[in-house]
Every structure is written in structure tokens, then in C-alpha cells.
Amino acid sequence: MPVAPVTTDPVLVWYRNDLRVHHHQPLAGAMASGHPVSAVYFLCERQWDSHDVAPLRRWYVLESLRELGEALAKLGVPLTVVDAGDFAAVPDLLKQIIQKQRIAAIYTGREYPLNEMTRDRAVAAVAADCGVPVTGYDHSVLVPPRALVTGQGTPYTVFTPYRRSWEKWLASSPPELGVTPRRIKGASSLDFNSEVIDRALNRLNIAEALCQQWQPGERAARKQLSRFAQSALGRYRQDRDFPDLAGTSLLSAALSAGTVSVAECWHLAQPAIHDPKQRDGAECWISELAWRDFYRQIMANYPKLAWGAPFRDDTRMIRWSHDKSLFQAWCEGRTGYPLVDAAQRQLLQTGWMHNRLRMVSAMFLSKHLFIDWRWGERFFMQHLMDGDFAANNGGWQWSSSTGTDAAPYFRVFSPIRQSQRFDPEGHFIRRYIPELAALDGRSIHEPWKVAQKVSDYPAPIVDHIGVKDRVSEAFRAARDILES
Ligand SMILES: Cc1cc2nc3c(=O)[nH]c(=O)nc-3n(C[C@H](O)[C@H](O)[C@H](O)COP(=O)(O)OP(=O)(O)OC[C@H]3O[C@@H](n4cnc5c(N)ncnc54)[C@H](O)[C@@H]3O)c2cc1C
Incomplete structure (x- = not known):
């Protein structure tokens, strides 16, 4: 109060x-x-x-x-x-x-x-x-970070039971919106002095082409929210994994800078929950807002994450690679795996990356190249417009199997299979890798198999076969060190 x-x-x-x-x-x-x-x-x-x-x-x-x-x-x-x-x-x-x-x-x-x-x-x-x-x-959250605890009184570290408890909380106490502001009685309009902002903008070294793709501010964020609620929300579950579709809200930067209220997002999705045609999409989208709260409560309850520690102590002793030239190839989108490269180039050219691709790319760096996930986490922060410590750290630790409720270490996305499933015709890849534009929808996922060499596009920098065994061995070795 x-x-x-x-x-x-x-x-x-x-x-x-x-x-x-x-x-x-x-x-x-x-x-x-x-x-x-x-x-x-x-x-x-x-x-x-x-x-x-x-x-x-x-x-x-x-x-x-x-x-x-x-x-x-x-x-x-x-x-x-x-x-x-x-x-x-x-x-x-x-x-x-x-x-x-x-x-x-x-x-x-x-x-x-x-x-x-x-x-x-x-x-x-x-x-x-x-x-x-x-x-x-x-x-900034729908449910305060320390409001929900397990039967043992500890913070939730597994998403599914957290979400169940989160939904119950919201059913009994829906998030408050805060009244729409009105001009203070008797107050006159003022001039805003933006000198400090102007000076800071002048100090920024940023390509204009990058900014031109986005609209900052509350007005644009709220417009984007209502556009999404009217057009894509109902189809969110079907479309959200396909990077070539406008299937997601694109609200992450707005949510992390708070130009839109997460409570307003939740309230705006409620009518769709009661519409049989839209329910599935709306429930799925709200579940993403639950992931957002989940990682925030993990961050609030486990300060060791801010020191770069993995959530899972048994992964502390993993000997990650620090190979700079492989890391550089990943950063620049030159791994030879088209979906990974298109993802990295999307990040460099737009400052945003589709969620499916964040998982594919993060898993590729931490599993195929076995490079320290903290390098990737940092690189994402240095380029993302929506860079948000809790969500980024959570996503990287999920992908590298070091985090709370993470992908098991033996789960390794195949960058080829992911490409065939989520960009079946290669439209997204062609948008970011013009070198592959002439390839058809089948060969674009594995250009190294094409008889004529594709000029200017690298051969794969690592073999997909054998990755799972190498990763499993490294995780086991780290555990053995701790147990010995
Ligand atoms: C390796 C990795 C790094 C990531 N880094 C960030 C980051 O720095 N900032 C960030 O906001 N999100 C991050 N995410 C989560 C997710 O990829 C983005 O929130 C999403 O792609 C943003 O697009 P959207 O706004 O269209 O999302 P939508 O699909 O429309 O989802 C709505 C909102 O829910 C939240 N959300 C969605 N998915 C997640 C998730 N998995 N975890 C937490 N919140 C989620 C976001 O606020 C998002 O705007 C990361 C995921 C991974 C795997």
C-alpha cells in the first residue's frame, strides 16, 4: 500500500x-x-x-x-x-x-x-x-519474485509446477493496471529539457540503418501490442516457431524497457482465452510471460547467477573451449550451417533474433563448438535491443544445459533438422544469406552436399556427427571431478 x-x-x-x-x-x-x-x-x-x-x-x-x-x-x-x-x-x-x-x-x-x-x-x-x-x-512482473514457493518453502526451479502455481495466483489476484494518468489539477503543460539525452545520443556510435528498423517509445509499443492481439495472437502456437512468419509479438524490447506494461499484455490477452478460436494461441503466449516471470524470480533468488556461475553446481567444472577463431566465425554467421548463420546475421543486422533461432544458435555455440556459454551470453547482450539479464542468462543456461530446468545435456539440436523443420523452404535463410539464394528448398539446408561449390559460403566448421558423445563425455568428466 x-x-x-x-x-x-x-x-x-x-x-x-x-x-x-x-x-x-x-x-x-x-x-x-x-x-x-x-x-x-x-x-x-x-x-x-x-x-x-x-x-x-x-x-x-x-x-x-x-x-x-x-x-x-x-x-x-x-x-x-x-x-x-x-x-x-x-x-x-x-x-x-x-x-x-x-x-x-x-x-x-x-x-x-x-x-x-x-x-x-x-x-x-x-x-x-x-x-x-x-x-x-x-x-515489471505479473507475480512478485518471492510470492510463490514450493511445498518445502523453497523457490521454484522447475518451470511446469511454477507455472501451475503462477496461474492459480493470477486467477485469484489479477495484476493491477494502475489508473490512466490525467493532468494534475491546476498544473500547466511544461517543457521537457532533453539536453542530457541528446548528449548521450551523440556519444552513441550506432548505424542509422539499425535504428530505422525500430520505433522506440510507449506509443509505438502499445500500438504493437494491440496489433499483435488483433492479428497474430490466435495463431501464436502454430506460427511462433517459424522465423519467416510474423508470428510473435516483437514486444521484448518494450517489455524489458517497460514502454509497455506486462499487466496490460496479460489483460489484453484475456478475452482471447474465452474465444475458442483464439484460446490456444493466447494460452501459449501467456505461458511465455510466465517464462519471463520464472527467470526473474530465479535471478532474484539466486544472486550467484550475476557472478557468472552456472545454476547447476555439477556443471561448474566443465572445461569449455575458448577458441577465439571458432567463436568469431559464430559471431559473424560463418559457421557453414545456414540456419545458425542466418540467425547470427539477423542479430547483427536488426538487433533482434527470433526465439527458435536463439535456442538453435546458443545450443550450437555451447554444444557443437563447446564454447563457454558466457561468451555467447555476453555477445547477445552486446547486440540485442531487448537484452535482459534474466531472460538472456536463463536462455543461455537452458541451451547449454547448465541452468534451472535446462535442456538435458544429451539433447543437442541438429542445426540441419531444425532448419528443415522451421524454415522448410529456406525463405528465412535466403533473406540473410544471399550467397545461398540460388539453392532450392531442399539443398539450402546442407549446401555442402550440392555438386557445384557455392561461392563465398564456408564449409561447416564442425561436424554434427559425434557432438552428442563429446558433450556427454565432457559433462560426465566434470561430474567425476566434483565427486572425486
Ligand atoms: C539464448 C536465449 C537468449 C535470450 N535472450 C533474451 C533477452 O536478452 N531478452 C529477452 O527479452 N528475451 C530473451 N530470450 C527469450 C526470447 O527469445 C525472447 O523474449 C523473444 O524471442 C522475444 O520475441 P517476442 O517479443 O516476439 O516474443 P513473444 O514470443 O511474443 O513472447 C512475448 C514475451 O514473452 C517474453 N518471453 C518470451 N519467451 C521468453 C523466454 N524464453 N524467456 C523469458 N521471456 C520470454 C518476452 O518478454 C517476450 O517479448 C532469450 C532466449 C534464448 C533462448
């Missing part, structure tokens, strides 16, 4: 990865307080550097922040963007704001990665010193 301030001094909304005005619980809470409201965002570029945040994601956040500042200004809420550098500077800077503006209360969304939680503990101490209450909201 929001804590009611006892003076008429202003209250402060502290924005993080929740860059929107609609369905924003801290903003709604602050506006309901009856006090003047102001907002702040601490720009922490050095933190972005240490978290490997991709240039495209920085651009997305900065442009979304600009739109947010303008939207808040129309509501009569001034947003100050403070160039903080890194999280360590935030407590002192916040203290200065509290004292200068005589802030009576702070409203904010909770974040769960380790560095963010450390920052928030320091801020809570400063606010307590100043006698300012801080109200936190779990509005």
Missing part, C-alpha cells in the same frame, strides 16, 4: 526500466497522493558499459525516455534526467534532490538483478535518514 505523505511537499516518481505513463503503478500512486508530483531518471552509462548493454538498446531507452519526458510534461509532471554515471552515485544524488525539492515520499518500481538491489538498499538507507518513505511496486 502506498505510504501517505504527511506534508504538502512534492512526491517523487523514480523511473527505471518502466518508461511509460500508462499502467504505471508508481506514477498512479504518486498522482493519487494529492501532492505535486515530479519525476527523475538516473542515466548510468558506465553501468551500461559494465552490463554490456547494446548500443541499439541504449538508443531505444534514450529515445523512449525523451517521449516519456514529453508525455509527463503534458501531465504537469517535470522529469529530470540526471547524468549519474553509475549506480554508486545514485544515493547521494537522490539525497540532494530530496533536500533541494523537499521531497516527501518516493514511488518506484522494484528491480531484481543484484547490482540494482544493492543500489536500492543504499538508497533506502539514505531515504530513511532523510525521513522519506519509499514505496516499491512489483509492476
Whole structure:
């Protein structure tokens, strides 16, 4: 419950990865307080550097922040963007704001990665010193990370029982939306000062062609959500695994920067659950939102993940390869396996990769090349517009069989079979690998079998046959070391 301030001094909304005005619980809470409201965002570029945040994601956040500042200004809420550098500077800077503006209360969304939680503990101490209450909201998830526990009182580490419990929770307490904001009574429209944002954008070294493919901001994100709900949601289960189709929502960047509310996503999918034609698709999509919450609660409950540790202790001693030239070939989409290469090139050319391909590509790096999954995790973060620690770490640990509820180590996707199943005609491959454009739908999956050599396209850098045995042996050897 929001804590009611006892003076008429202003209250402060502290924005993080929740860059929107609609369905924003801290903003709604602050506006309901009856006090003047102001907002702040601490720009922490050095933190972005240490978290490997991709240039495209920085651009997305900065442009979304600009739109947010303008939207808040129309509501009569001034947003100050403070160039903080890194999280360590935030407590002192916040203290200065509290004292200068005589802030009576702070409203904010909770974040769960380790560095963010450390920052928030320091801020809570400063606010307590100043006698300012801080109200936190779990509005970046549908179910708060520590709300669900197993019969033994421990966090869930297996997805299926987690999802069952998650669905029960939501059936009895559907996520709150937060009221639609209205201009504060008597407040006039303000001008938003975007100087800090402009300077940060100028420091970014990013190809224009990359940004032109995307639209940042809350307006575009909400439009994308309603377009998806009206067109593709009902067919989501059938279409979502085919990278050549527009079968998924493309909302991951919006969800991770918070330009759209996950509660709004959930509510918008509810009518489809009651429509027999759409139910299957809607249930499947909501299950993906459950995966999102699942990995967030894993991250919140197991801080060792933030130190690069595998979730499964018995995989700690695996001797991963650190072969730089094989890694480079994977990064650049030159492995000789068309689907893997098309996936990597999609990432480099668009800053996004289809989920099926993330699994195929991550498994190829960690199983076929047996390269340390942390290298791949980092490379993804450095390029993804939707780079999100919990989902990315969860996906990489799933693919490399080191994580919670991961693929068993003896499960190795065949990059050829995956290609034949999920891009049967090779349309997706042709889009990203023009060198293979002339091949027909059968031979495009295995170009090395074609009699005439395909110019400019490499031969496979590793043989698929034998991978399973090599991986099984390495996992067994790691376990033996621990047991000896
Ligand atoms: C190796 C690997 C790395 C990944 N890295 C990221 C990442 O950095 N950021 C990220 O948001 N997702 C990541 N994912 C999950 C997933 O691939 C993307 O969320 C999805 O492809 C985004 O496309 P979409 O918005 O169209 O998703 P949709 O299929 O429309 O799904 C809706 C939303 O559910 C969430 N979601 C879907 N699948 C997953 C999943 N498996 N785990 C967690 N959340 C999920 C996302 O927020 C997504 O936007 C990763 C998966 C793998 C296997």
C-alpha cells in the first residue's frame, strides 16, 4: 500500500526500466497522493558499459525516455534526467534532490538483478535518514519474485509446477493496471529539457540503418501490442516457431524497457482465452510471460547467477573451449550451417533474433563448438535491443544445459533438422544469406552436399556427427571431478 505523505511537499516518481505513463503503478500512486508530483531518471552509462548493454538498446531507452519526458510534461509532471554515471552515485544524488525539492515520499518500481538491489538498499538507507518513505511496486512482473514457493518453502526451479502455481495466483489476484494518468489539477503543460539525452545520443556510435528498423517509445509499443492481439495472437502456437512468419509479438524490447506494461499484455490477452478460436494461441503466449516471470524470480533468488556461475553446481567444472577463431566465425554467421548463420546475421543486422533461432544458435555455440556459454551470453547482450539479464542468462543456461530446468545435456539440436523443420523452404535463410539464394528448398539446408561449390559460403566448421558423445563425455568428466 502506498505510504501517505504527511506534508504538502512534492512526491517523487523514480523511473527505471518502466518508461511509460500508462499502467504505471508508481506514477498512479504518486498522482493519487494529492501532492505535486515530479519525476527523475538516473542515466548510468558506465553501468551500461559494465552490463554490456547494446548500443541499439541504449538508443531505444534514450529515445523512449525523451517521449516519456514529453508525455509527463503534458501531465504537469517535470522529469529530470540526471547524468549519474553509475549506480554508486545514485544515493547521494537522490539525497540532494530530496533536500533541494523537499521531497516527501518516493514511488518506484522494484528491480531484481543484484547490482540494482544493492543500489536500492543504499538508497533506502539514505531515504530513511532523510525521513522519506519509499514505496516499491512489483509492476515489471505479473507475480512478485518471492510470492510463490514450493511445498518445502523453497523457490521454484522447475518451470511446469511454477507455472501451475503462477496461474492459480493470477486467477485469484489479477495484476493491477494502475489508473490512466490525467493532468494534475491546476498544473500547466511544461517543457521537457532533453539536453542530457541528446548528449548521450551523440556519444552513441550506432548505424542509422539499425535504428530505422525500430520505433522506440510507449506509443509505438502499445500500438504493437494491440496489433499483435488483433492479428497474430490466435495463431501464436502454430506460427511462433517459424522465423519467416510474423508470428510473435516483437514486444521484448518494450517489455524489458517497460514502454509497455506486462499487466496490460496479460489483460489484453484475456478475452482471447474465452474465444475458442483464439484460446490456444493466447494460452501459449501467456505461458511465455510466465517464462519471463520464472527467470526473474530465479535471478532474484539466486544472486550467484550475476557472478557468472552456472545454476547447476555439477556443471561448474566443465572445461569449455575458448577458441577465439571458432567463436568469431559464430559471431559473424560463418559457421557453414545456414540456419545458425542466418540467425547470427539477423542479430547483427536488426538487433533482434527470433526465439527458435536463439535456442538453435546458443545450443550450437555451447554444444557443437563447446564454447563457454558466457561468451555467447555476453555477445547477445552486446547486440540485442531487448537484452535482459534474466531472460538472456536463463536462455543461455537452458541451451547449454547448465541452468534451472535446462535442456538435458544429451539433447543437442541438429542445426540441419531444425532448419528443415522451421524454415522448410529456406525463405528465412535466403533473406540473410544471399550467397545461398540460388539453392532450392531442399539443398539450402546442407549446401555442402550440392555438386557445384557455392561461392563465398564456408564449409561447416564442425561436424554434427559425434557432438552428442563429446558433450556427454565432457559433462560426465566434470561430474567425476566434483565427486572425486
Ligand atoms: C539464448 C536465449 C537468449 C535470450 N535472450 C533474451 C533477452 O536478452 N531478452 C529477452 O527479452 N528475451 C530473451 N530470450 C527469450 C526470447 O527469445 C525472447 O523474449 C523473444 O524471442 C522475444 O520475441 P517476442 O517479443 O516476439 O516474443 P513473444 O514470443 O511474443 O513472447 C512475448 C514475451 O514473452 C517474453 N518471453 C518470451 N519467451 C521468453 C523466454 N524464453 N524467456 C523469458 N521471456 C520470454 C518476452 O518478454 C517476450 O517479448 C532469450 C532466449 C534464448 C533462448
